[in-house]
Structures are given as C-alpha cells and as structure tokens.
Amino acid sequence: MxxxxxxxxxxxxxxxxxxxxxxxxxxxxxxxxxxxxxxxxxxxxxxxxxxxxxxxxxxxxxxxxxxxTDNKPAPVMGPRDYRQIGSMSSRSFVWVIAQLHLFLAAFVLAVPLFVTVIEWIGVKTGDQRYDDMAHEFMKVSMTAYSLTALFGGTLAFSLFLLYPTFMGYMMEVFGNQVMVYALLFFLESGVLYVYYYSWYALRYGNKKYVHLTLGVLLNGVGTTLLFVANAWATFMMAPSGVDDAGVVTGGIWDIMRGPLWNPVNLHRFVANIAFGGAIVGAYAGYKMLSARTMEQRAHYDWMGYTSNFIAVLAFLPLPFAGYWLMAEIYAYSQQMGITAMGGILAWLFIVQAVLIGTILLAANYYLWNGMSRCEGSGRYTWLIKFIAVTLVVSFLIWVTPHTLILSAQEIATLGGSHHPLLGPFGIMPAKNIAVNLMLIGTFLSFQLYRRSDKVITVPWANFGNALMVAIYLVAIANVIFLGVYYGYFTNTVYKVGSSVAQVISTLIVIVSGVVIDTMMFKGAKTLPVKWGQISNRGVYALFALPIAFTWLMALMGYVRSSVRTHWHVYTVMKDNSVDNFIPNIGHAGNMMTVATISFLALVLFIFWVASLGDTKQAKPVSVPAQNPAQ
Amino acid sequence: MPNEPCQKCVSQKERKMNNLKNWVLSFVIAIAVFYTMDHAIMSMQGLPLKVDMTPAQ
Structure with missing residues (x-):
C-alpha cells in the first residue's frame, strides 16, 4: 500500500x-x-x-x-493522593481551568466546520463575499486556538500536580492512546496554520479545491481529537473495558466505546457548532455596531445573520441529541439518571430551561427584527404575535418546577406540596409539549424569514402552502395530544414512549419544511434585501445568544460530570478527597458564573486582537524642524 | 343571455373549489402521515396502539 x-x-x-x-x-x-x-x-x-x-x-x-498479568486494580485513594495549591480548593481550580479549555476548544473545533461549508458555498455560487466571510471567521478563531492550547497545557499540568494517583490510573488505562491524541494535536496545528495562511495563495481554480481539501482534513482531525478526548470523560462516567476492581480487561477500543461515548460525541459535536456560530455572531454584532460606513454595516449584518443561521440550525436538533444521551445514562444506571434529573441536580434543569428559553427567544427576536430588511416580509408579520405567545407560554410551562422546598405553613397555605393548578405543569409531559412547541415555533420564524424575500412562482404553490400549514397544525395537535393523553391518562411506560413520537413530529415539521421550501423556491422571484437595515435592538440579540450558550455549557457540563457523585471513575475508583460531594447549587452556580465571565472576557480579548490586525497607523507627516534661534 | 353564469364567476368558483381540494388533500396527507408515525413509533417500542389510539394492554 x-x-x-x-x-x-x-x-x-x-x-x-x-x-x-x-x-x-x-x-x-x-x-x-x-x-x-x-x-x-x-x-x-x-x-x-x-x-x-x-x-x-x-x-x-x-x-x-x-x-x-501486570495490570493492577484501581488504587484506593488516601489523603496523600491529593495535593493543593495553598488553601485553594483543587476541585475549584481544575473546574474553572477545564471549563475554560472546553469553551475555547469547542469554539476552535466548530469554526472550521462551518467555515469549510461557507467556503464551499462561495465556490459553488461564485460569490466572493462568502469566501471573504469564511476567512474572517477563521481570523477570529486563530487567536482562540493559541489560548486553547495554553489552557489545555495548564489543565494537564494541574491534573498531574493535584491528582497524581488518579492521573496515573488513567494513564495506565488509556496507555498509548494519549500519544495518539498528542499526535493528532500536532496534525491539527499544522493543518490549521496551512489552511489559514494559504487562503489567498490557494484562492482560485483547482487550487481552491486543494484548499477545500485542507479544510476537510482539518475538520476530520479536529473531530477525531474531540472524540478521543470524549472517551476519557465518558470512561469516568460509565467505565468499560475494566472489571469491577478497575483492572483493564479489554483493548483500548473496548475502553473507549463505553455506553455513553457516542451520545456524548454527537451531543458535543452539534453543540459546538451552535456555540461557535453564536460566538462569531457576537463578533459580527460588535463589528456592525461599531461600523463607520454603511457598506461595513451591511457586511457585518450579513455576517451576523449567517452566524445566527448556523447557531439556530445546529441548536434545533440539539435537544434530541441530549434526549439520547439522557436515555443512555438511564439505560446504563437508573441511579445515575435519577441523580441527574430527580435528585439535587434536578433543579439545574430548571435553570437549563431558563437558559434555553433565553436562547430561543433571542434567536426568534433576531429573526423577527431581521425581517425588516425585506419589504416582502409584510406578508408574514401578522404571524409573529402568535409565535411570541406560544414561545412565552411554553417557556413559562418549562420553568415551572414540580416540587418546591416549602415550610409547613407554606404547604398548608398551598393546600399540599403541589400547586393545584400549576402542579400538572411541573412534570415531564407538560415540558415535552412546551419544548417541542418552542422548537416548532422557532422553525416557523426561520421559515418565514427565508420566505420574506421570495415570490413563489411554481404552479402548485397553493397546494404547497396548504400542505405546509396542514403539517404545522397536525404536528402541533399531535404533540399536544401525545403529551396530554399518554402523559396524564395512561401508565408511565406510554408516557416515556410517546415522547419519542413527539420528537419525531417536530423533526417531520423541520424536514418537510426544508424539503417543501427547497422545491417551492425553484424559479422564485427574489426581492431586494437591505442589509444593514436591521435595528440595533435586533443586533443586541446576537450578544444574548453566546452569553446564554456559554452559561448553558457550563451548567450542563457540571451536571454531566457531577452525576458520578463521589466517584472519580464511577463504581470503580472512589473519590476520597475533601471535595467528594456534590456542592450546593449556589456554590455550583458561582463557579459556573466565574468560568462564564472569564471566558467572555477572553472572547472580548479575541475580538480585540482580531480587529487589531485591521488597524493601521497613519504615517506621521514629517514637519521640518524649526530653529528656535531664528 | 341573462341565465348563463359569467366567466368571472365560473373561474372564481373553480378557484374556490381547487382551494378546497388543496386544503382537504393537504390535511388528509398530514393526518395520515402523523397517525401512521404514531402507530409505527409506539409499536417499535413494544407499545402498540389500537385503531382508536388507545394503548393495547
């Protein structure tokens, strides 16, 4: 060969x-x-x-x-197996560093994914603006790449310094696989730099295809890196390839492909794209608000729209990936699933609802504002109030808690531990209905936006529109029926089973919407779009998205890690450190907030550095020196 | 010629009829798709439904 x-x-x-x-x-x-x-x-x-x-x-x-025969069981940890830097909590230190590394890594792995797609669209359409935009996206991510490596190195040193015995065991289990990771990292760096710096050298003709190939290669390596690193996290949650004592019994492939590996792979892959889109959207928003010419404003408005498009498109299937992950967690260990969704961590899912609701409201608000760019949007604006009401009502149902921590007097006043009217909204069937309706509503906003600048000319336009309306209405009715009937009036097994049909209903709306629109847009007249005309209020939504996304990642990353409770490696290696407990929600919230705000500060630095490259100092005008004696 | 319907009225009627057909056909297709999907998804999970959508015990 x-x-x-x-x-x-x-x-x-x-x-x-x-x-x-x-x-x-x-x-x-x-x-x-x-x-x-x-x-x-x-x-x-x-x-x-x-x-x-x-x-x-x-x-x-x-x-x-x-x-x-030489393999040993997982060591039993004692106080000497843990170290501390001064009086600082080792867990808190590693928590923040790991979170910052993950934020940055998610960003730098995601950007090349959609950059390559945008570059390819530029080639197919012959529109150079796509190429310029793709290059600018890469420019933003380049500074972040160095920061990712710096935080990755700091994380590795911190883990080996503070948790040496645990890391020793992990090295014994994963062995040479960690060197594959290192090799992939070298490869990623090399391909990334060649991809970015060869942009203008390989811009036209066949050379452009060489450049696109580099982009595909970069994404292949980046995604493999992600999957390799995911194996470490999922091994700690659901170990495989080892026996009950932690002795390695299988090959590296048995260790890597644990029950949670692929669900986490899919969830992180999709979430990274949504996160990356949101971050570059904020960059576009920042540049648009600070633009000095209408031309610049129009360019960054278009860039912001594209970023939001990427973020929303990746975000829509994300709940389904999350659903799969949670289903696999329950299948692996019911106890672990209950700890996540029914125990102390359950309240964090209410916070998650608030953050996802914020993301969906912001994304919709941006789309509705963006419709003002096109006069053709007047045909659809009457629908916005209905979508808004659906989103707000669904959001309120989603954030309704099932149980509250109440005093005896409060329980007596309430007439029981559950509110007589709001109580039914606290359980999963109501929330499943709410989430699916929010996703359907968001897709409708997205579809209306896409239709705003088009006049459909196909002869079967009336039938196409009627079919789309019928799909929406029947899907909504189906989601509500499945949730109410099977959720409240049949036994639990049907409640869980019908939630899958609800998810498929939403997916049918999304897929059929894309297919019908693609067929109907053939030969459609395109109305002019005035880029840069969006209101500043609409642009602020582009800042809300990355902030909510970042917080959400910090929150759910903490939940994913905390389900191990007092185990380093679940059921195999006990955590005997002083931090072997799930902290209270307030402390966890503060830690997530520290990580989120630190990352947002880093993002501002990244934006500033990216803008610095465009700033040129004017050449000083030489003034002839005057002789004071004259 | 006072009893003959005007051309405009005929075309309006036809248009209304076509619209009605479109809507009926669209809803029939949509209901059939979602009804079939509900049965298929529940059966795949070992939770078959009867024709009237009640769970088979």
Missing amino acids: LPNNSLVTAHFVSSIEEQSPSQSGVILHRSMQFMLALIIILSALMLVPDYAWSSDSAVATEAVAEEL
Missing part, C-alpha cells in the same frame, strides 16, 4: 508544483508535502496490526491477556 500511496502523493505534489512557480508558493507546497508525508506516515501506522485496536482477534486477546 505504501509505495502506491507515495506515488500518488508524489504525482499530486508535482502537479501542484507545475501550477505554481512563485517562491511563496514553493514554501507553501513544501509545507503541504510535509503535511502529506505526515498523513501517509500516520495512515501507515494505523494499518499496522495492533492488538490494542483489534480486540476481536484471538491473537490480540492472548497478547492482551499476557500484558494484563
């Missing part, structure tokens, strides 16, 4: 060299040769049979068994 690969690569590289004789191009091509060589070496290494990666093979099993 290797010689053939080399020949293909050599031919590929030489054909590139023939196309670009310039000196700067040669340097670039050398870099590309280096990268390609690295990829080939990596591919060759992956082809080498390794018992650790093929646990099915009998030979591999024997090899593992031989090696395992």
